[in-house]
Amino acid sequence: MADNKRKLHYYPGCTLKEKTTHLDVSTYAAMEILGYELIEPENWTCCGAEYPLNEEMIMGLTAPVRILRQVEIEGGDKVFTVCSFCFNVLKRANEAIKSDPLKNKRINAFLKDDIHIDRDSGEKTTDFKQYNGDVNVLHLLEFIRDWVGYEKIRSLIKRDLSGIKVVPYYGCRLLRPKGRTAIDEPDDPSIFEEFLENIGCEVIDFPFKQECCGSYLSLSMPDAASEASYNILRSAKLSGAGMLALSCPLCYYNLDTRQDRIRENFADSPEIPVLFFTQLLAWALGVDEEVLGLDQHYCNPRTALGIDKSEVKK
Amino acid sequence: MTRNGKKKRIGVFVCHCGVNIAKMVDVERVAKELEDYPGVVYSTDYIYMCSDPGQQLIVDKAVEERLDSVIIACCSPTLHEVTFQKAAERAGVSPFQVEIANIREQVSWVHTDREEATRKAVRIVKSTVEKVRDNEDLEPIEVDVTRRTMVIGAGISGIQTALDIADQGYEVLLVEKEPSIGGHMIQLSETFPTLDCSQCIMTPKMVEVSRHPNIKLMTYHEVESISGYVGNFTVKIKKKPRYVDEVACTMCGDCEEVCPEVVPDEFNMGLSHRKAIYLPFPQAIPGTYTLDIDSCLGLWPIRCSACKDVCEVNAIDFDQKEEIIEEKVGAIAVCTGYDLYTMKSLGEFGAEKYEDVINGLEFERILSASGPTGGKVLRPSDGKVPKNIVFIQCCGSRDPENHKPYCSKICCMYTAKHAMLYKHHVPDGQATVFYIDVRTGGKRFEEFYHRTVEEEEVLYLRGKVSKVYKEGDKIIIHGADTLTGKKIEMEADMVVLAMAMEKKEGSEELLRKLNISADADGWLAEAHPKLKPVESINAGFYLAGCAHGPKDIPDTVAQSSAAAAKVGGLFAKEKLQHDPAIVPVIEELCSGCGICVNVCPYDARELDEERGVVTVKEVLCEGCGACAAACPSGAAQKRNQTDRQVFSMMSAILRQ
Numbered sequence: 001m002a003d004n005k006r007k008l009h010y011y012p013g014c015t016l017k018e019k020t021t022h023l024d025v026s027t028y029a030a031m032e033i034l035g036y037e038l039i040e041p042e043n044w045t046c047c048g049a050e051y052p053l054n055e056e057m058i059m060g061l062t063a064p065v066r067i068l069r070q071v072e073i074e075g076g077d078k079v080f081t082v083c084s085f086c087f088n089v090l091k092r093a094n095e096a097i098k099s100d101p102l103k104n105k106r107i108n109a110f111l112k113d114d115i116h117i118d119r120d121s122g123e124k125t126t127d128f129k130q131y132n133g134d135v136n137v138l139h140l141l142e143f144i145r146d147w148v149g150y151e152k153i154r155s156l157i158k159r160d161l162s163g164i165k166v167v168p169y170y171g172c173r174l175l176r177p178k179g180r181t182a183i184d185e186p187d188d189p190s191i192f193e194e195f196l197e198n199i200g201c202e203v204i205d206f207p208f209k210q211e212c213c214g215s216y217l218s219l220s221m222p223d224a225a226s227e228a229s230y231n232i233l234r235s236a237k238l239s240g241a242g243m244l245a246l247s248c249p250l251c252y253y254n255l256d257t258r259q260d261r262i263r264e265n266f267a268d269s270p271e272i273p274v275l276f277f278t279q280l281l282a283w284a285l286g287v288d289e290e291v292l293g294l295d296q297h298y299c300n301p302r303t304a305l306g307i308d309k310s311e312v313k314k
Numbered sequence: 315m316t317r318n319g320k321k322k323r324i325g326v327f328v329c330h331c332g333v334n335i336a337k338m339v340d341v342e343r344v345a346k347e348l349e350d351y352p353g354v355v356y357s358t359d360y361i362y363m364c365s366d367p368g369q370q371l372i373v374d375k376a377v378e379e380r381l382d383s384v385i386i387a388c389c390s391p392t393l394h395e396v397t398f399q400k401a402a403e404r405a406g407v408s409p410f411q412v413e414i415a416n417i418r419e420q421v422s423w424v425h426t427d428r429e430e431a432t433r434k435a436v437r438i439v440k441s442t443v444e445k446v447r448d449n450e451d452l453e454p455i456e457v458d459v460t461r462r463t464m465v466i467g468a469g470i471s472g473i474q475t476a477l478d479i480a481d482q483g484y485e486v487l488l489v490e491k492e493p494s495i496g497g498h499m500i501q502l503s504e505t506f507p508t509l510d511c512s513q514c515i516m517t518p519k520m521v522e523v524s525r526h527p528n529i530k531l532m533t534y535h536e537v538e539s540i541s542g543y544v545g546n547f548t549v550k551i552k553k554k555p556r557y558v559d560e561v562a563c564t565m566c567g568d569c570e571e572v573c574p575e576v577v578p579d580e581f582n583m584g585l586s587h588r589k590a591i592y593l594p595f596p597q598a599i600p601g602t603y604t605l606d607i608d609s610c611l612g613l614w615p616i617r618c619s620a621c622k623d624v625c626e627v628n629a630i631d632f633d634q635k636e637e638i639i640e641e642k643v644g645a646i647a648v649c650t651g652y653d654l655y656t657m658k659s660l661g662e663f664g665a666e667k668y669e670d671v672i673n674g675l676e677f678e679r680i681l682s683a684s685g686p687t688g689g690k691v692l693r694p695s696d697g698k699v700p701k702n703i704v705f706i707q708c709c710g711s712r713d714p715e716n717h718k719p720y721c722s723k724i725c726c727m728y729t730a731k732h733a734m735l736y737k738h739h740v741p742d743g744q745a746t747v748f749y750i751d752v753r754t755g756g757k758r759f760e761e762f763y764h765r766t767v768e769e770e771e772v773l774y775l776r777g778k779v780s781k782v783y784k785e786g787d788k789i790i791i792h793g794a795d796t797l798t799g800k801k802i803e804m805e806a807d808m809v810v811l812a813m814a815m816e817k818k819e820g821s822e823e824l825l826r827k828l829n830i831s832a833d834a835d836g837w838l839a840e841a842h843p844k845l846k847p848v849e850s851i852n853a854g855f856y857l858a859g860c861a862h863g864p865k866d867i868p869d870t871v872a873q874s875s876a877a878a879a880k881v882g883g884l885f886a887k888e889k890l891q892h893d894p895a896i897v898p899v900i901e902e903l904c905s906g907c908g909i910c911v912n913v914c915p916y917d918a919r920e921l922d923e924e925r926g927v928v929t930v931k932e933v934l935c936e937g938c939g940a941c942a943a944a945c946p947s948g949a950a951q952k953r954n955q956t957d958r959q960v961f962s963m964m965s966a967i968l969r970q
Contacts, residue, residue, distance in 0.1 A: 178716070188661025207664070207783030207790075238785055 009076035010038040011067060013086035014046050015249040022293025023249060026278040027082050029287040033156060034148055041070040047089040058106045064093035065107050069131040078136035080143045082278055084173035084248035091137040091181045098133030139174060139183050141191050150198040158286025161200040163306055167241040168192035170209050171251045186210065195277065196245060199284040206239035208232045213254040223265055229254045230266040237270035243304045244274045256298045273301035324443055325356040325381040327372055329363035329388035331418055338422035340432040344387065347436050351443055355379055364394050369401040376405035383411040383446040387439045389418040408451040410954060415442040441966040449954045452894040457933050459545035460644035461885045464489060466537055469497020470867060471859025471874045472649035473519050478878030480528035484885055487641055488523065489551060490533045494598035495520055497651055501581065503681035505867055506731040507762035513597065520599045533600060538638060540828055543934050544854030545644045545890045555634035557605035562629035565593060565601050569621035569630065577609045583676040585694060586686035591621045645854050645881045648838060650821055652860035655710040655814040659717060663782040663811060669695040670789060671782060671809045674728055681735050691739040693808045700807035703736055704791055705729045705747045706779050710814035712750060718814045720835060723864040725812035726753045730763045732810060733772040746773045748793055756866065782809055815864040830855050837863040848877040856880055895953045896935035897942050901927045903949035910941035910950050
């Protein structure tokens with residue numbers, strides 16, 4: 001059976017191996033059912049988390065480009081991520097090296113002198129070939145729409161999610177900057193909605209799906225971040241949603257983990273379960289509850305998912 | 315080289331253009347150096363050649379020195395070539411023996427080294443001498459003119475153009491693709507800055523058009539194709555079947571009552587409904603019902619035919635077919651108007667998602683006494699009076715990164731009008747306008763805007779709106795007040811977006827048929843932005859109204875009358891003269907390969923298969939020279955710009 005699986009490069013990013021392992025695990029579980037064997041590029045590092053805002057910051061682009069070059073060396077023509085930040089950095093770095101000849105030259109000059117030592121054999125590799133942006137960087141939502149196809153997803157659905165009223169939350173990194181590095185039209189996106197509809201959820205439109213969650217301000221200006229997050233949670237609740245779906249670990253931290261911190265400033269801040277889209281996908285495809293990592297959530301999503309308490313006990 | 319068997323006598327006149335040329339070019343030296351150049355019998359310089367004494371100098375010297383050819387070294391030929399040709403003609407010199415050597419735009423204005431510039435000027439003049447040596451006297455090609463105009467589009471622009479041409483005594487075909495004439499103006503409620511009712515000032519013009527003996531009204535017609543040239547176009551016009559005999563129809567409305575198909579009403583911007591058989595609006599011209607076949611259940615009587623059964627005058631005819639009508643015209647006026655930029659593109663404003671977020675034209679219909687709400691200001695979602703209304707200007711305009719780079723020009727004024735009319739309807743309501751700048755360039759526009767702010771107490775906030783969304787039945791607006799630097803969050807019952815204007819849908823296709831050009835934004839291109847604002851670059855085509863760019867009604871009417879006057883000028887000529895500097899075929903050299911036929915942008919060249927040579931339709935040839943460059947055997951030689959002339963000009967330039 002395993003032989004039939006198609007190999008596919010997957011870049012998880014650091015947060016998925018630490019704070020949000022449930023995002024990583026649910027991705028593996030869902031992709032296995034969809035028939036893919038995921039390969040993580042050897043020796044992958046942090047992507048840099050932020051795409052350098054300074055045009056001259058070439059160093060900030062070396063990490064993502066090194067990761068993409070590794071995918072190419074391993075024979076991959078595409079790589080997907082589920083973390084919005086990683087997607088944004090990898091996609092934009094790839095675009096820069098593809099469309100900006102000067103950046104291409106400078107980054108490749110940095111990376112040419114890399115020394116790679118094979119983990120098992122200890123064999124040294126030097127003199128790397130030029131990387132020109134030929135690996136296709138995708139977010140899993142795009143991969144599902146364009147490569148897997150919604151029809152296949154629908155045919156593999158094992159659980160009925162029709163009672164789940166969910167709002168899709170894009171955040172900023174999937175949609176901005178506008179143009180080739182965004183997965184959809186920033187002001188009127190629909191890819192997340194389509195995905196949720198196709199796995200059987202009841203999708204509810206809500207106006208704050210592209211608003212900022214507060215991002216890193218939760219560290220430097222926690223009150224400001226709380227306000228931003230509160231507005232999103234409040235709007236989701238007002239729209240009649242029972243759950244919020246997203247793809248970004250930082251948004252998840254701000255909107256789920258910090259829910260009690262938000263209530264310090266906004267007592268009426270609603271308690272609303274926040275799930276990764278991969279958890280919903282895996283759940284729909286019949287993955288066992290234990291795999292989803294539901295205990296890692298601040299706000300228990302079990303009721304929203306329709307998991308009966310008695311079933312949990314089982 | 316020779317004229318009437320004698321060597322040509324050439325005169326050179328070097329202009330100072332005040333200091334424009336003289337500052338960077340030693341004009342006296344240029345004149346001096348040309349004195350000894352072969353063929354030149356007279357050479358001088360003068361401060362302003364284009365002045366009366368300057369022209370007289372040319373006339374006097376041409377006579378005195380018995381000049382065959384005249385060269386004026388001065389500014390670009392686009393400015394004064396004709397001036398000097400006329401002057402030379404007074405001295406009996408053919409206009410085709412007058413050449414301009416451009417030493418201003420191509421020398422003095424673009425160089426900084428006087429010595430180098432002078433040397434370049436000398437070479438340019440010498441090369442012009444080489445050209446004029448072989449210039450032939452040509453006779454203008456004369457063509458007849460059909461004194462009949464086709465006006466495309468029957469909004470205010472097309473109507474005004476048609477009326478003004480018709481009043482000059484010339485026939486007009488007024489072609490409109492919609493069932494009725496009237497365009498956007500007939501949809502408007504009241505017009506700024508005088509607040510006169512749009513329908514009241516529009517309908518008399520519409521009636522006049524329909525009654526005018528010189529105007530042939532062709533509604534529900536579309537231009538299919540065009541051939542020919544200025545003065546002699548052949549146009550094919552498609553008559554779309556209306557399925558109603560427009561003469562027989564008495565507009566009783568029985569058919570409408572029984573028609574079972576209900577679709578959104580275009581005239582009311584979808585705010586109300588009409589039937590598949592419909593009258594666009596009560597004052598529609600021609601006054602006839604039209605069966606919209608796309609909405610109709612089908613023409614097979616077996617399927618419905620309710621309208622046909624009920625029509626007492628038997629006006630409904632399911633057997634009508636599309637017809638192609640061929641007409642001859644001498645001029646074509648393009649008055650195709652504009653469309654509003656689609657609200658879909660402004661996702662952040664929830665446009666097309668929330669019923670109460672509407673565009674300016676929709677609000678015009680709501681304000682209009684004949685509109686879907688009977689002239690009451692009611693919001694579309696629940697028919698309540700909006701007590702809090704927000705207007706957002708520049709929706710899609712002045713946003714080169716995301717939308718349109720240009721200013722749509724009329725929105726500042728119509729938003730002020732909207733806000734004012736809203737206050738007239740709902741005196742206790744609050745109107746707020748978000749703006750970037752308020753642009754009120756126009757007669758009595760600024761005063762009107764001040765009235766809106768000061769007397770009607772409309773709140774103007776400078777800043778952009780970032781987001782419009784719904785919470786419950788309230789619309790929430792997020793924005794910034796850029797004067798105080800504060801974030802704004804406010805509630806509203808209704809939002810009106812001043813959408814950008816854009817080129818009419820389908821205008822690219824029409825322009826392709828007409829073979830006339832548009833600018834980067836799709837607006838029709840005028841021949842000169844200042845001096846020829848109503849003519850297309852292609853002879854015989856005129857433009858007016860918003861098809862040429864955003865403009866208000868007064869500007870549109872003025873431009874339409876100007877276009878009509880230009881058409882009158884064209885028709886006043888007995889014969890049209892065509893520039894004889896065309897590219898004929900030297901049949902002995904032509905191999906009949908047909909390459910030039912394909913490169914000709916004017917369809918002026920044709921392969922005569924029988925004789926194996928290409929022939930030229932002289933009146934179509936614009937002398938662009940594309941064929942001359944493409945011809946592999948040198949059979950295509952542009953008159954007065956032959957290969958021989960070009961090579962001797964190059965030799966003169968390159969000779970040290």
